[in-house]
Amino acid sequence: MTEAAMASPDNGRLKALGVLVAGGAIIGLAPILVRLSDAGPAAIGFWRVTFALPLLALMALRSDGGVGAPSKFALIAGLAFAGDLSFWHYSIHYTSVANATVLTNLTPVVVTIVAWLAFRQRPANLFLLAVGLAVGGAWMMAAGRGAGAPGANPPLGDSLALSTAGWYAIYLMGVAAARKSAGAARVMFWSSLASAPVLLAVALALGENLTPSSAAGWAAVVGLGVMHVAGQGSIAWALGRLPAATASVVVLIQPVVAAILGWMLFAEAMTPLQMAGGMLALFGVVLAQAASRQRKPA
Incomplete structure (x- = not known):
C-alpha cells in the first residue's frame, strides 16, 4: 500500500472522529460551569455565546480571511x-436532573429519523442498534443517580427537555449543512x-x-464562552467531515465526561448502574463509527 493511500479517507475520518470526541468531552464541562454561574438560565446562555464571539472572529480571520x-x-x-440552551436550562429547573438528561439525550434518535425521512439517508440496521445502545447507556447513567427532587413542575420540565433534543438536532444538521460552503x-x-x-x-x-452577582459567577460564564469555542467549534469542524447522525451519537460522550468530572471535583461517586451505562454509551459510540460506513440506499 502506498503512503498516499495510507494517508487518505480513513486517516481523515479518524482525525475527524478524534476532534469530535474531544469536542464532546469539552462540552461535558458545561453542566459544572452552569451550576457555578449565578445568573438566569437564558442569561447564562447569552453570556456564553457573547464571550465566545471575539475568539470566533479572530479564528475566522486567521482560517477563513474574516x-x-x-x-x-x-x-x-x-x-x-438559542432554543437548545433556553429549554435545557429551564428543564433542569422544573424537573429532575435525571429526567432532563435522559430526554435531552434523545437527539441521536431525532437526527436519524429526520435524516432518514427528510433527506433519504437511510441508516444501516447496525447503526440503529448503535443509537439504541448509546441512548440506553446515557439513560442508565442519568437514572443511576438515584431519586432526586422532582422539580417545581415535572410535566413541564419533561416537555422542555424533550424539546431540547429537537433543538439540538436542528442545530447539528444546520451546522453540517453550513459547513459544506464555509x-x-x-x-x-x-x-x-x-x-x-x-x-x-x-x-x-x-x-x-x-x-x-459574584466574581465566581463571571468566571464561570467566561469559562463557558471559552468552552463554547473549543467544544462546539471542534464539533462544527468535524461536522464538515462526518455525517450529522454519526456526530449526534458521538456527542453522547458528554454525560459520561460530566459524571466523571462530578466524581473527581465534587466527590459524587458513580453507582454501578452509572458505570455500566457509561461503558454501554461508549460502546454505542464505537459501534456507530463502524456502522455509519454501511449506509443502505434509500
Whole structure:
C-alpha cells in the first residue's frame, strides 16, 4: 500500500472522529460551569455565546480571511442553539436532573429519523442498534443517580427537555449543512451571533437576573464562552467531515465526561448502574463509527 493511500479517507475520518470526541468531552464541562454561574438560565446562555464571539472572529480571520457573510444554515443553527440552551436550562429547573438528561439525550434518535425521512439517508440496521445502545447507556447513567427532587413542575420540565433534543438536532444538521460552503470558525461565529439576541430576549421577557452577582459567577460564564469555542467549534469542524447522525451519537460522550468530572471535583461517586451505562454509551459510540460506513440506499 502506498503512503498516499495510507494517508487518505480513513486517516481523515479518524482525525475527524478524534476532534469530535474531544469536542464532546469539552462540552461535558458545561453542566459544572452552569451550576457555578449565578445568573438566569437564558442569561447564562447569552453570556456564553457573547464571550465566545471575539475568539470566533479572530479564528475566522486567521482560517477563513474574516467572518464573511452568513449562510442561512448558520443562522438557522444559531436560532436552534438559542432554543437548545433556553429549554435545557429551564428543564433542569422544573424537573429532575435525571429526567432532563435522559430526554435531552434523545437527539441521536431525532437526527436519524429526520435524516432518514427528510433527506433519504437511510441508516444501516447496525447503526440503529448503535443509537439504541448509546441512548440506553446515557439513560442508565442519568437514572443511576438515584431519586432526586422532582422539580417545581415535572410535566413541564419533561416537555422542555424533550424539546431540547429537537433543538439540538436542528442545530447539528444546520451546522453540517453550513459547513459544506464555509469554514468551522465562520459558521460558529454566525450561529453564535444569531443566538445571542434570542437568548437575551428570552431572559428579559422572563424577568431573569441578567448578570452574575459574584466574581465566581463571571468566571464561570467566561469559562463557558471559552468552552463554547473549543467544544462546539471542534464539533462544527468535524461536522464538515462526518455525517450529522454519526456526530449526534458521538456527542453522547458528554454525560459520561460530566459524571466523571462530578466524581473527581465534587466527590459524587458513580453507582454501578452509572458505570455500566457509561461503558454501554461508549460502546454505542464505537459501534456507530463502524456502522455509519454501511449506509443502505434509500
